[in-house]
Amino acid sequence: MDALERYIHDLSAPEEPLLHELDRETNLRAVAPRMLSGHIQGRLLEMLVRMAQPQRVLEIGTFTGYSALSMAAGLEEGAELHTVEVDDELEELAQSYFDRSPHGKKIRLHIGSALDVAPALGGVFDLVFIDGDKREYPDYYRMLLGDRDGRPLVRSGSVLIADNILWSGKVVEPVARRDRHTQAVVEFNRMVAEDPRVENVIVPLRDGLNLIRVK
Numbered sequence: 001m002d003a004l005e006r007y008i009h010d011l012s013a014p015e016e017p018l019l020h021e022l023d024r025e026t027n028l029r030a031v032a033p034r035m036l037s038g039h040i041q042g043r044l045l046e047m048l049v050r051m052a053q054p055q056r057v058l059e060i061g062t063f064t065g066y067s068a069l070s071m072a073a074g075l076e077e078g079a080e081l082h083t084v085e086v087d088d089e090l091e092e093l094a095q096s097y098f099d100r101s102p103h104g105k106k107i108r109l110h111i112g113s114a115l116d117v118a119p120a121l122g123g124v125f126d127l128v129f130i131d132g133d134k135r136e137y138p139d140y141y142r143m144l145l146g147d148r149d150g151r152p153l154v155r156s157g158s159v160l161i162a163d164n165i166l167w168s169g170k171v172v173e174p175v176a177r178r179d180r181h182t183q184a185v186v187e188f189n190r191m192v193a194e195d196p197r198v199e200n201v202i203v204p205l206r207d208g209l210n211l212i213r214v215k
């Protein structure tokens, strides 16, 4: 961690001990621990949830549960967070941390692809954190806005937060060098920027967040 990063960490709200433990355990046990949101992004997600006061949150891509627990900490009592993970091997670890957290009872963990699970949950979501497979980002967006089956999963005023939308800077590489992940992230960002139904701003925190509000 460089001096500026250390400064940011030291002068932001500290990481909850349970989240610190989850970060460490993820680093010991998970195949790609870098996928975890981490202290500062987790605190930002918590803050955004606290400000938007959603009653119903959807997360696409639970991984070990760090971002779900961060968002749940910002949720009011009675509000709920549905988090969807396609890899059933992650279920036990994520659920064990949800069970230990005072905010865990607000979280419902679903195993399966969000493209199947989310529409089946019914209703609309006030806030969505998109953090699944980058190659599927355009499909997640179509699903959420109702462009797949005519039934939107969001409403006017809903907030979408998409992670990794700078994809380690590869989004500005020449077209010929782009792999499938990069192509999909570039397509997603363009879809959002050209969609008159939403307004958005890209925040260059960590690997980039696209903050999107449905008009």
Ligand SMILES: C[S@@+](CC[C@H](N)C(=O)[O-])C[C@H]1O[C@@H](n2cnc3c(N)ncnc32)[C@H](O)[C@@H]1O
Residues within 6 Å of the ligand: 035, 036, 037, 038, 060, 061, 062, 063, 064, 065, 066, 067, 068, 084, 085, 086, 087, 090, 112, 113, 114, 115, 131, 132, 133, 136
């Ligand atoms: C970047 S990680 C999520 C990190 C987590 N949100 C956090 O901040 O700690 C992406 C996760 O999405 C999952 N995933 C990929 N495709 C998915 C899909 N279609 N539906 C649900 N989860 C999916 C992967 O298995 C992986 O665990």
